[in-house]
Amino acid sequence: MNRRVPIAAPLALACLLGGCLSWHAGAPAEPPEEGAFATLRGTRVHFVDEGEPGQPAVVLVHGFASSVGVWAGLRPALREAGYRVLALDLKGFGHTGRPAPEGERDYSPAEQARIVRALMDARGVHRAAVVAHSYGSSVALRLALDAPERVSHIALYDAWVYADQLPTSFHWARAGGVGELIFAAFYQERSEDKIANAFYDPEVIPQALVDTVEEQVSRPGTRAAALAAVRAMRYEAQEARYGEVEAPTLLLWGREDSVTTLDFGERLYTELPNAELKVYPRCGHFPMIEARRPSTRDLLAFLAAHGRQPAPASPTAAERAPSLPPEGAPGAADGAVDAADADAAAEEPDA
Numbered sequence: 001m002n003r004r005v006p007i008a009a010p011l012a013l014a015c016l017l018g019g020c021l022s023w024h025a026g027a028p029a030e031p032p033e034e035g036a037f038a039t040l041r042g043t044r045v046h047f048v049d050e051g052e053p054g055q056p057a058v059v060l061v062h063g064f065a066s067s068v069g070v071w072a073g074l075r076p077a078l079r080e081a082g083y084r085v086l087a088l089d090l091k092g093f094g095h096t097g098r099p100a101p102e103g104e105r106d107y108s109p110a111e112q113a114r115i116v117r118a119l120m121d122a123r124g125v126h127r128a129a130v131v132a133h134s135y136g137s138s139v140a141l142r143l144a145l146d147a148p149e150r151v152s153h154i155a156l157y158d159a160w161v162y163a164d165q166l167p168t169s170f171h172w173a174r175a176g177g178v179g180e181l182i183f184a185a186f187y188q189e190r191s192e193d194k195i196a197n198a199f200y201d202p203e204v205i206p207q208a209l210v211d212t213v214e215e216q217v218s219r220p221g222t223r224a225a226a227l228a229a230v231r232a233m234r235y236e237a238q239e240a241r242y243g244e245v246e247a248p249t250l251l252l253w254g255r256e257d258s259v260t261t262l263d264f265g266e267r268l269y270t271e272l273p274n275a276e277l278k279v280y281p282r283c284g285h286f287p288m289i290e291a292r293r294p295s296t297r298d299l300l301a302f303l304a305a306h307g308r309q310p311a312p313a314s315p316t317a318a319e320r321a322p323s324l325p326p327e328g329a330p331g332a333a334d335g336a337v338d339a340a341d342a343d344a345a346a347e348e349p350d351a
Helices: 002-018 075-080 109-122 135-144 168-172 178-186 191-196 207-216 222-230 264-270 293-304 341-343
Strands: 037-038 043-050 059-060 084-088 130-133 151-157 249-254 276-282
Touching: 037 109, 043 075, 059 109, 059 135, 075 084, 075 249, 075 341, 084 109, 109 135, 130 135, 135 151, 168 341, 178 222, 191 207, 191 264, 249 264, 249 293, 264 276, 276 293
Parallel strands: 059 084, 059 130, 130 151, 151 249, 249 276
Antiparallel strands: 037 043, 043 084
């Protein structure tokens, strides 16, 4: 009986401070203005599909506590260059559902990668370039490991893919009761300060980014889903396999990133067999915003260098989902960093 006290007490305190963590599998109160929904592996997933089926496809995977909106400045550049853009909100983030874990349908990078692959299947995309940011990089690499035939090449912005990158609080959160206490009491606090720490120059942070993060972390089920994702960041087995990733990989890194420091970029560069590393001075954790011009230039050059042939369609895509109509009604856009704000945030000279 006494052994249960250390767990029960933090749980009770967590409920008092921030309410017991709960799940939310249904539709958001305010559906997004753009995109559509598909139910994939038991999760209602919000996605955006821009372009034509015959164009080479690029799949965009956002990071932790983020959404498709982080790519607002990059998506137009990819479309103008002739790419089909497929972007999604990962399970537990943005407008995608936050269902309780069931069986193998957890919040691990492996499960997130299965959802990405399921979306590609549903949209008739058999093979694509995968572009990811931060935590999304662990999803992209897992996709490349589990289904290498689906990934032509990879670009990773400030990748979060190693156990050594996890902060102490994430390790504490693995303990029952302790994680609930941390996320109930602190996950929604000081969003603006947390974002500022991820930039080299906080003056360039788009206010739309701050507003969006504050709004989306308050959505039902967010804290429970974020805690589940943190507890599933068990990278040891996955990182031991990074040498197996054969796809050409571009690493784009902010030199002053304090979230995923450059030494991890250099480490990943040495472990991936076919990688190149681009480093941007006066830049933190978001090169797609803070170093938008040079990083976008390098990304487009990398994509072009590895061919622009149309990706073959999945043989059974037409049978599975010929058009996949939206499942939700339109509403307010999620996580969208206004393109003008993103432009204003990137007025530094090309690096």
